[in-house]
Amino acid sequence: MMSKPPTPADASRNVPRYTSYPTAPHFHARVDAPMQARWIADVPAGSTLSLYLHVPFCTQLCHYCGCNTKVAARQEPIERYAGLLMREIDLASAMAGSRRVTHIHWGGGTPSALTTARLQKVFEHIAAKFDLSGLRDHAMELDPRHVDRSLVATLSAIGVNRASLGVQDFTPRVQHAMGRIQPYDVVAQSITLLHSAGIDRLNLDLMYGLPTQTTDDVLHSAVLAASFNPSRIALFGYAHVPWFKKHQRLIDESTLPGLDARIEQARSAAETLCDLAYRPVGMDHFADPDDDLAIAAREGRLRRNFQGYTADDADVLLAFGPSAISRFAQGFVQNSSDLAGYGRSIAAGQLAGVRGIALNDEDRMRSAIIERLMCDLAVDLRPFAGEDGSRVRFASEFGRLEQMHENGLVDIDGDRVVVTEYGRPFARIVAAAFDSYLSASGARHSIAV
Numbered sequence: 493m494m495s496k497p498p499t500p501a502d503a504s505r506n507v508p509r510y511t512s513y514p515t516a517p518h519f520h521a522r523v524d525a526p527m528q529a530r531w532i533a534d535v536p537a538g539s540t541l542s543l544y545l546h547v548p549f550c551t552q553l554c555h556y557c558g559c560n561t562k563v564a565a566r567q568e569p570i571e572r573y574a575g576l577l578m579r580e581i582d583l584a585s586a587m588a589g590s591r592r593v594t595h596i597h598w599g600g601g602t603p604s605a606l607t608t609a610r611l612q613k614v615f616e617h618i619a620a621k622f623d624l625s626g627l628r629d630h631a632m633e634l635d636p637r638h639v640d641r642s643l644v645a646t647l648s649a650i651g652v653n654r655a656s657l658g659v660q661d662f663t664p665r666v667q668h669a670m671g672r673i674q675p676y677d678v679v680a681q682s683i684t685l686l687h688s689a690g691i692d693r694l695n696l697d698l699m700y701g702l703p704t705q706t707t708d709d710v711l712h713s714a715v716l717a718a719s720f721n722p723s724r725i726a727l728f729g730y731a732h733v734p735w736f737k738k739h740q741r742l743i744d745e746s747t748l749p750g751l752d753a754r755i756e757q758a759r760s761a762a763e764t765l766c767d768l769a770y771r772p773v774g775m776d777h778f779a780d781p782d783d784d785l786a787i788a789a790r791e792g793r794l795r796r797n798f799q800g801y802t803a804d805d806a807d808v809l810l811a812f813g814p815s816a817i818s819r820f821a822q823g824f825v826q827n828s829s830d831l832a833g834y835g836r837s838i839a840a841g842q843l844a845g846v847r848g849i850a851l852n853d854e855d856r857m858r859s860a861i862i863e864r865l866m867c868d869l870a871v872d873l874r875p876f877a878g879e880d881g882s883r884v885r886f887a888s889e890f891g892r893l894e895q896m897h898e899n900g901l902v903d904i905d906g907d908r909v910v911v912t913e914y915g916r917p918f919a920r921i922v923a924a925a926f927d928s929y930l931s932a933s934g935a936r937h938s939i940a941v
């Protein structure tokens with residue numbers, strides 16, 4: 493066990509998760525659908541694509557949920573949505589040409605809310621419009637409560653080879669407090685079904701910092717999750733942002749673990765998962781040593797994307813659906829987050845991008861530094877510093893880093909900044925030292941740990 497320095501005051505800071513840099517609060521309306529169309533058309537021939545398909549529907553809302561989703565009680569809006577997704581795929585593929593796709597990720601919400609027939613239809617549409625001959629990773633986020641025989645048969649038929657299951661916590665008391673009742677047997681049954689269909693690359697999502705949750709609950713859930721032998725486990729800190737996600741007001745704030753408890757939960761679960769032979773990947777993922785993610789981490793190829801950590805190395809990310817964010821060499825574009833607004837644009841034959849950011853050289857450099865810090869928990873600043881050297885080029889950043897060094901979060905060795913083992917859960921704070929937008933903004937983020 494490592495010694496525990498005092499809890500840094502910084503840990504209570506609200507900082508971004510750095511799934512992109514610049515982060516979404518700094519996107520603006522000058523990047524719009526016409527610019528999105530130009531960026532798609534300008535994707536160089538020979539580039540590889542990663543596709544993200546967002547499905548913003550669930551059968552009920554979990555109190556803690558921070559995703560862009562809504563309850564769909566009827567099939568009619570879902571039917572209409574499947575049509576919109578296919579129309580958007582038509583629009584983008586007409587501009588991009590039949591580019592080679594290496595990764596597909598279905599996220600949400602709950603993608604299976606589309607139902608099996610529509611999942612199949614949308615996938616066939618993608619296959620007709622893009623070149624899937626080099627498709628390596630085909631992943632879908634699944635809710636274990638909605639995994640049945642017919643779904644796994646469809647997933648297998650469309651070539652899904654990785655499934656990500658939302659587990660969060662197995663403890664009945666915590667499930668009640670977070671508004672998601674999902675007994676252990678339901679998770680076990682969904683995994684058995686997936687295995688029977690040959691889908692055995694699994695990711696389980698766990699959370700800490702949930703209402704009434706104790707360190708023992710988190711550890712118990714980590715051990716149970718690991719007993720299914722998933723190739724990856726994600727351990728997300730609950731982001732409580734009720735000013736942004738109004739339904740989180742259903743959570744009794746007086747039952748939320750405090751900062752020290754959150755830190756202890758994150759650390760203890762990480763130690764337990766490592767004792768169970770998982771390798772830590774970035775700040776909140778754990779992977780079997782033979783899994784792509786663990787290998788990418790070892791080889792310094794780990795990337796950060798909107799799902800968290802990935803080994804996806806595609807040149808361009810094309811994202812479909814409301815709130816989905818595409819990444820091009822030129823910058824980021826986000827579709828309208830409002831389902832009605834998204835639907836109006838697509839139905840009118842226009843892309844749905846409403847905000848984004850064009851990257852300048854300074855953004856690209858800071859993005860590279862932040863990505864290495866978030867992925868490798870270390871960065872060598874020399875290649876970014878130019879003739880003046882890193883101490884001059886990053887003088888104000890070093891000022892902040894020295895403070896973090898005193899708090900035990902980082903070691904500084906010449907040009908190299910290394911997040912300490914103690915600092916791992918605080919990697920977002922270290923990365924934030926290089927975020928030149930953060931200090932100027934009034935954007936509210938979730939707590940750093």
Ligand SMILES: C[S@@+](CC[C@H](N)C(=O)[O-])C[C@H]1O[C@@H](n2cnc3c(N)ncnc32)[C@H](O)[C@@H]1O
Binds near residue numbers: 728
């Ligand atoms: C789209 S859901 C996964 C698929 C499916 N909808 C489910 O819940 O089973 C994505 C994951 O985001 C995480 N998540 C959701 N809300 C969160 C929040 N407020 N803070 C941190 N993680 C959150 C959960 O771990 C969840 O499994």
Ligand code: SF4
Binds near residue numbers: 549552557559658
């Ligand atoms: S956590 Fe998953 S199932 Fe629950 S509301 Fe969010 S997206 Fe839907």
